[in-house]
Amino acid sequence: MADNRVLMSFVVTATSHTLAEYRSRGGYASLEKALRAMKPEDVSREVTTSGIQGRGGAAFPMGRKWSVVHLNDGQPHYLCANADEGEPGTFKDRWILENAPHLLIEAMLIAAYALQVRHAFIYIRGEFDRPYRRLAQAAEEAYAAGYCGERILGTDFSCDVIVHRGAGSYVCGEASALLSSLEGKRGYPRNRPPRLTVRGLYQRPTVVNNVETLSNIPWIIAHGGEAFKKIGVEKDPGTRLISISGHIARPGVYEIETGYPWRKFIYEDCGGVLDGRELKCVIPGGISTKVLTGKEIEALTLDNPSLNAAGSSMGSGGMVAIAEGTCMVRLLQVLLRFYHHESCGQCTPCREGMGWMHRIIDRIVAGNGLSEDIDQLYRISGWNDGTTICGMGDAAGYATVGILNKYRDEFEYFIEHKRSKLNGNLECPAYS
Amino acid sequence: MPRIFINGQPIEAARDQTVMEAALANGFYIPYFCWHPQLSIAGNCRVCAVQVEGRSWAEIACNMPATEGLRVLTDSDLVKEYRKSILQLLTLNHPVDCGICDKAGECKLQDYHYEHNGAPSISREPKVHATKFHPLSERIVLDNERCILCTRCVRFTRQISKSSGLGVVERGDSSLIRAVENRAFEADPYSDNVIDLCPVGALLSRPNLYKARVWYTQPTPSVCPGCARGCTVQIWHRKSEWKLNALDPWLNARIERITPLENPAVNGPWICNKGRDLAKIFERPRAEQAMQKGRPVDLDSAIAAARRVIDGAHHRVALVSSWGSNEELHAFKLTLASRFAAYVKHDWTPQPGETLQDDLLIRADKNPNSATALELFTRADDGAKALPRDVDLVLVWGEGFDFARAPAGAKTILLGSYLAPENGHADVFIPISIQTERRGHYTNFQGHVSAFEPCFPKKDGIADAEELFVSIAATEKATA
Numbered sequence: 001m002a003d004n005r006v007l008m009s010f011v012v013t014a015t016s017h018t019l020a021e022y023r024s025r026g027g028y029a030s031l032e033k034a035l036r037a038m039k040p041e042d043v044s045r046e047v048t049t050s051g052i053q054g055r056g057g058a059a060f061p062m063g064r065k066w067s068v069v070h071l072n073d074g075q076p077h078y079l080c081a082n083a084d085e086g087e088p089g090t091f092k093d094r095w096i097l098e099n100a101p102h103l104l105i106e107a108m109l110i111a112a113y114a115l116q117v118r119h120a121f122i123y124i125r126g127e128f129d130r131p132y133r134r135l136a137q138a139a140e141e142a143y144a145a146g147y148c149g150e151r152i153l154g155t156d157f158s159c160d161v162i163v164h165r166g167a168g169s170y171v172c173g174e175a176s177a178l179l180s181s182l183e184g185k186r187g188y189p190r191n192r193p194p195r196l197t198v199r200g201l202y203q204r205p206t207v208v209n210n211v212e213t214l215s216n217i218p219w220i221i222a223h224g225g226e227a228f229k230k231i232g233v234e235k236d237p238g239t240r241l242i243s244i245s246g247h248i249a250r251p252g253v254y255e256i257e258t259g260y261p262w263r264k265f266i267y268e269d270c271g272g273v274l275d276g277r278e279l280k281c282v283i284p285g286g287i288s289t290k291v292l293t294g295k296e297i298e299a300l301t302l303d304n305p306s307l308n309a310a311g312s313s314m315g316s317g318g319m320v321a322i323a324e325g326t327c328m329v330r331l332l333q334v335l336l337r338f339y340h341h342e343s344c345g346q347c348t349p350c351r352e353g354m355g356w357m358h359r360i361i362d363r364i365v366a367g368n369g370l371s372e373d374i375d376q377l378y379r380i381s382g383w384n385d386g387t388t389i390c391g392m393g394d395a396a397g398y399a400t401v402g403i404l405n406k407y408r409d410e411f412e413y414f415i416e417h418k419r420s421k422l423n424g425n426l427e428c429p430a431y432s
Numbered sequence: 433m434p435r436i437f438i439n440g441q442p443i444e445a446a447r448d449q450t451v452m453e454a455a456l457a458n459g460f461y462i463p464y465f466c467w468h469p470q471l472s473i474a475g476n477c478r479v480c481a482v483q484v485e486g487r488s489w490a491e492i493a494c495n496m497p498a499t500e501g502l503r504v505l506t507d508s509d510l511v512k513e514y515r516k517s518i519l520q521l522l523t524l525n526h527p528v529d530c531g532i533c534d535k536a537g538e539c540k541l542q543d544y545h546y547e548h549n550g551a552p553s554i555s556r557e558p559k560v561h562a563t564k565f566h567p568l569s570e571r572i573v574l575d576n577e578r579c580i581l582c583t584r585c586v587r588f589t590r591q592i593s594k595s596s597g598l599g600v601v602e603r604g605d606s607s608l609i610r611a612v613e614n615r616a617f618e619a620d621p622y623s624d625n626v627i628d629l630c631p632v633g634a635l636l637s638r639p640n641l642y643k644a645r646v647w648y649t650q651p652t653p654s655v656c657p658g659c660a661r662g663c664t665v666q667i668w669h670r671k672s673e674w675k676l677n678a679l680d681p682w683l684n685a686r687i688e689r690i691t692p693l694e695n696p697a698v699n700g701p702w703i704c705n706k707g708r709d710l711a712k713i714f715e716r717p718r719a720e721q722a723m724q725k726g727r728p729v730d731l732d733s734a735i736a737a738a739r740r741v742i743d744g745a746h747h748r749v750a751l752v753s754s755w756g757s758n759e760e761l762h763a764f765k766l767t768l769a770s771r772f773a774a775y776v777k778h779d780w781t782p783q784p785g786e787t788l789q790d791d792l793l794i795r796a797d798k799n800p801n802s803a804t805a806l807e808l809f810t811r812a813d814d815g816a817k818a819l820p821r822d823v824d825l826v827l828v829w830g831e832g833f834d835f836a837r838a839p840a841g842a843k844t845i846l847l848g849s850y851l852a853p854e855n856g857h858a859d860v861f862i863p864i865s866i867q868t869e870r871r872g873h874y875t876n877f878q879g880h881v882s883a884f885e886p887c888f889p890k891k892d893g894i895a896d897a898e899e900l901f902v903s904i905a906a907t908e909k910a911t912a
Contacts, residue, residue, distance in 0.1 A: 169603070186600060191475040191495045345581060345600070345607035346476045352521040355605040359557045370556060379554075383517040386489045389475055 004231045006219045006239045007212070008255040012099050017134050019141040022102040028147060030218035034110045035155045038221075040071060043114035047217065049225030051237045055092075056082055056173075056210035057286060057316040058391075059236070059304050068197035069205045071116050078206040079117040080182065081108055081214055083124040083131075084166050084173040087286035088338060090318025092241035093211040095253040097124065097131035100215070101138035105161055107217040109147065112159040115207055120161050123178050126168040139163055170342035174390045175208040176200075177344065188346050189390035212241055212317075232258030236304040240317055246283075247274040247323035258303035265302060266321065278324035281406070285315020287335050288395030290402030294324075312402070327420040328407040332400060333361045334426070339396040350393035353380045357400065369415030377404060434500040437485075439507065445498035452480055452493040455506065462506055463515065463544050465522075465631045466582035467494040470701060471591055477582050479518045479544065483508045490514040512548070519549035525560045525605065526632075527577045535633030537646035541580065560605065568598070568611050569618045571638055571705065572627060576608050579634035585609060585626035592702065593792065595620035609634070621787045621794060624708045628691055628701075637689065637708070644688040648674040653693055654884040655874050656707040657755055657800035657867060661793050662876030663699035663707055666691045667868060669887050685888045687711040687868070698880050704794055706786070717851040719863040720891055726856035731893055738860045738904055741843050742771065745825030751777040752809050753830030753847075753897075754799035757872025758881070760897040761801065764829070765808045767905035772827065774809040776802065779832040795877060803875040828858075829897065847897060863894045870896055 010016060010025050022028070034043050048063030069077055081104060085093040096104055104122070112120045124132050139161055142148045150158045164182055166172050172181045176190035179201045190196075200206025216238060220228045229237045236258045242265070245251045249271030256265060266272065266279065273279050279294035290312040292300070300306050304314050322331070340358035345351045357380050360373050381400045384393035404411065413421040434445050438460050445454035450473075455462050465477035473495050481490035485503040490511055493504070505511060522541060530536040562576035581600070586609065589597045597617025601610045611617040627635050651666035668688045675684040690710050692703040722734035729737070742748065750772035752764060764774075780798040782788055789796040806812060818837045819826065826838045827845045835854050838844060846858035855861045869890040875881050890896070 191473060191492075193495070193497060340604060343604035345602075345604045346474075348476065348478050348518055348521050348580070351581065351605050351607070352524045355560065356521075356524060356555065356557065363557070372556075376554070376556075383521065387478060387481075387514070 004239060004257055005255055006228075006231070007096065007100070007103070007215055007241060008253075010100075017099050017101055017138065019102055019138065019145060022100070026222075027102050027218075028106050030221040031106050031109050031147065032153060034113055034221050035153055035157055040114045040116060043110060043221065046220055046225040047114070050216075050220045050228035051225075051234075052213065052216055052220070052228065053236055053238075053304065054210055055212035055240065055317060057087065057288070057313075059313065062209060062213055065197060065207060065209070066111075066115060068195065069115050069207060073205070076119075076202075076204050077115050077117050078201040078204055079108060079112050079115055079120040080175075080179065080201065080206060080208045081120070081122040081211050082173060082175060082178060082208050083122055083128070083135075083211045084178055085125055085128070085211070085316075086170040086173045086342075087288065087316045087318050088335075089245055089283060089320040090243055090286045090316040091245075092243040092253050092317050094128060094131050095241060095243070096211050096215050097128065098134050101131075101135045102142065103215050103218060104135070104211055105138055105142050105147070107214040108161055109152065109159055110217050110221055111207070111209070111214060113157055117207075118159060120159055121182060121201070122161065122163045123172070123182055124163060124165055125173075126166040132163070132165055135163055169344070170338075171344040171390065171392060174392070177390065178208060179206060188344055189392075191389055210316075233301070233303045233305065236314075240302065240314065242302070242317045242319055244270055244319040244321060246320040247277070247326070248272075248321040249274055256302055258301075259306075260302045262297045262300045262302050266297075270321075273321060273323045275323070280322045280324040280326055282322065283318075283320040284312050286318040287320070287338070287399050288391075289313050289315035290398050291322075291406060293406055325422050326426055327422045327424045328403055328410045329361070329365060329414045329420060330424055330426055332403050333358075333365050335399050335403075336361050336396070339392070339399075343392065344390075347388040347393065349384045350388045350396070353384050353393065354396060356380055357396070364411070364414055367418035369411075369418070371415060373415060374404060374408065374411050434498050434502070436498045436501070437503040439505055440503075449498045450494060451482060451496040451498050451502070451504055454498045455493065460506055462493050463540075463548065464494060465540055465544075465580060466584060468584055468587075468629065471584060471587045474583050474587065477518070477522075477580065479515055479522075479548075481511055481514045481518070482506050483511050515544075515548040516551070519545050520551075520554060522580050523549075523553055524555055524557075525562075525577065526580070527559065529578075530633075532642075533578065533633040534636050534641065534646075535578075535630070539633055540631035563608065566610075567638070568609075568635070569620075569623055571624055573636050573638050573641060574609060575634050575636070578632050579609055580632055581607050581609070582631060583609075584629040584631065585635060588626055588629055589617065589620060589623075593620050593622035593625070595623075597623065598626070621704045621706070621790070622702060622792065624705050625692070625702050639709075640689050644668075644670070649688045651691070651693075652885050652887040654867065654887070655800060655882045656690075656703060656710065657713070657874070658704070658706040658710070658798065659793075660795040660797035660799065660802055660877040661699060662800050662874050662880065662882050663703045663793060664693040664695040664882050665703055665707055665710070666693045667710070667887050687714060687887070695882070698876060698878075698882065699793055702793065704787070704792075706794075714866055714868055718866075718891075718894075719848055719851050719855055719861070720893055722863060722893065723856060723858070723861040725859060731862070731895060734860055734862050735895075735900070735903055738845050738862065741825060741845060741859055742768075742827075742904070745843060747820075747823050748772045748825040748827065749819055749823050750774045750827040751829060751833055752805055753777060753779055754802040754805045755779045755830050755867075756801060756805065756897060757867075757870070757884075758801065758804045758875060759872050760901070761804050761808055763898045763901045767901045768827075769809070774811070776805040776809050776812045777828070777830065777832055778802070778812075779830045781832070797877065800874040800876075803877055803879065807875075829864075847895075847900070862900060864897045864900065865890045865894050869894075870898075872898075 053059040108120045171177045172187040177187045181187035243253045281293045336358045340354040343354040381397035384397040443458040464480040466474045475495045480493045482493045482504045566574040568574045586598045595616045649668045650671045654667045656663045694701045829847045844858045845860045849866045868887045
């Protein structure tokens with residue numbers, strides 16, 4: 001597949017995650033380079049030059065986020081890696097945490113140097129067991145080898161890396177909720193303004209970046225921001241980890257250059273749809289992005305400008321392939337059950353709206369749908385569009401509207417005939 | 433001083449003000465549930481939405497900084513539609529049991545529903561049920577179905593009363609307000625404020641549950657006599673037009689509830705739980721009959737007897753009430769004080785289990801008007817030592833005097849309001865009115881003077897202390 005590999009540039013073995021092997025691959029060389037040969041401003045400049053966008057879902061340029069933090073403002077700054085990878089369908093950060101934990105730690109130390117951070121945090125999803133153990137082991141190795149803690153590599157730079165385990169909440173993957181949770185409070189998202197880069201963790205400027213975004217930094221430092229910018233498409237440079245699941249022959253995590261043809265990715269790299277069936281649709285980047293039909297993706301490339309033009313986005317890179325014959329009504333039921341379960345309960349539209357939509361879709365699936373239900377789902381989705389503190393209400397609305405727009409006929413059929421148009425299955429091999 | 437425009441009208445906002453604060457300060461109307469001037473911004477109810485001109489979406493005013501040149505609309509079509517949607521969502525699982533809800537009549541949800549929505553629910557789903565009658569403490573009952581999770585109560589216990597006694601458990605639409613496990617909320621001396629803070633009928637007072645509808649009662653401004661802070665309060669009692677002859681007369685003239693009367697100089701919008709329980713002080717059995725040595729006499733005879741006793745004594749001591757109003761204390765000073773050695777008596781001392789003093793409101797001095805009493809009668813009674821043996825008359829005004837301290841042969845005049853064993857032993861006992869039956873002022877420990885108004889009529893045969901002092905002094909002079 002892609003020629004340029006930034007993250008998956010080594011063979012995964014039983015020991016490839018250890019410090020010794022990481023160093024044998026040239027690990028921590030970028031940290032040395034940054035600490036010894038570069039000023040913090042130089043590191044930030046390289047990151048800004050690279051044009052890398054956030055990989056967590058919002059695609060906010062990392063350089064712009066960093067530029068808000070003023071280095072000498074006389075207050076502590078914090079850095080936090082968002083490893084609370086909870087978006088359904090997404091498991092690409094898990095690959096980094098399991099197989100290259102030192103890459104993340106090195107990246108965080110470089111970022112901490114650039115942002116003059118004394119304490120950096122990794123907030124890891126509570127359900128991630130092996131990734132947590134690997135990361136904790138890596139942190140211990142890094143401390144023992146003098147990469148973390150006081151006077152790193154003999155320089156004046158000191159930074160502690162703290163691994164914090166979440167308790168299992170989707171909303172805690174939202175940056176401000178993550179910080180509240182890290183502070184020991186209830187994981188409620190916070191109101192903006194103020195931005196987190198102005199008042200974040202413990203009311204101090206805080207940069208929260210996705211694991212994958214951060215993990216690109218060592219490569220950027222080693223090869224320069226200009227070199228990174230040359231990978232992939234100009235407006236969304238670099239490579240992306242895509243975790244693909246669903247009705248696909250070879251599910252897993254793939255690294256692609258942005259701008260990679262989508263059709264080629266699915267039919268060649270991933271081996272096509274399970275059982276050789278037609279592709280009905282794809283959820284491009286986690287369930288909160290709008291679904292695209294099998295026809296729509298034919299001409300698209302895997303990068304944000306291309307997907308935005310099609311009315312969706314790359315999101316968090318958690319792709320779900322859905323084969324022909326899958327019941328979209330039941331699919332939406334699964335999604336809405338998730339959003340209902342995970343709403344934090346802070347804002348009125350999301351707290352009440354998620355449960356309401358879930359009860360409506362449950363009723364439709366139970367065969368008690370009413371003709372007005374589709375409009376009701378549209379209406380509640382609209383009430384959640386941009387009206388809540390965090391983006392979860394919007395995400396649920398997008399997912400619902402995306403499916404309703406494209407598969408309204410299935411919903412109408414289900415309501416009218418009290419059964420699915422397509423046998424009502426989500427699983428592929430049940431009827432081949 | 434940023435200049436912003438609300439509905440096209442320019443207003444000057446103060447520095448660091450939000451649009452909500454600037455709008456309310458300048459007479460613009462924005463509805464709100466979760467926002468409160470004394471609490472942090474939660475931004476969760478979303479009903480305060482406004483539209484910034486040129487934008488196609490609504491944003492909450494409570495967290496919007498008033499920046500120079502900002503132009504917002506508080507009543508555009510978009511905002512109206514948005515508010516309707518929020519009220520539809522808030523009433524989605526709300527039981528709408530206003531008919532049996534104590535909050536009905538002063539409920540924000542009710543008001544806003546009529547004002548901004550007015551339509552029945554568009555939902556076809558059955559209501560989701562939650563806990564009813566959950567006892568949060570001995571004093572407060574929670575109805576989770578009515579709760580809109582604005583978290584005002586939670587923020588109050590964290591930011592104002594500092595007990596951190598309340599929190600949210602569970603999540604999403606299963607979220608519930610609950611007391612923390614160590615009974616911190618039970619012990620919070622300010623816990624009842626969450627009842628007033630609750631914008632809906634979720635938090636209700638257990639002692640007052642189902643006792644009176646809001647619209648049958650009216651508030652009378654008053655001052656809490658519970659401590660030297662002198663918080664301004666409202667005493668709610670039955671409206672005169674709603675007095676029912678069929679009811680026990682006592683029910684027509686009782687204190688229905690006490691709420692704070694906001695006063696930035698003294699207590700802000702809060703009062704403590706003791707202030708809510710003034711009925712326990714004022715509704716004790718009353719002394720209504722003047723007596724001489726336990727023998728009932730009429731008020732005029734008692735006054736004449738008091739005058740004779742005073743005339744016949746040589747070494748007179750008066751124990752002045754620190755529960756007297758400024759007017760009464762001045763009246764005593766002007767009429768009788770010259771003939772007495774006057775000591776200030778602390779009518780009430782801290783009760784067992786009572787909070788002695790804290791940083792918010794509660795003061796160690798449990799009397800409302802020690803300030804004026806000590807200003808006029810400088811010597812404070814130490815409350816423990818026996819009075820000198822040559823004292824032959826003790827005039828006791830109010831409660832809290834231990835009669836064992838009076839010398840054996842001394843005569844006693846007692847001015848009291850409540851039934852007490854010592855009333856019958858006094859040479860002269862004259863019943864006097866209480867705070868809810870008269871008008872007056874108290875001066876608090878900081879020197880702030882607050883007024884109280886009468887709620888109930890005084891019964892015949894009970895004297896007002898202010899007039900009583902004048903009439904005792906007048907009869908003295910007339911016969912001297």
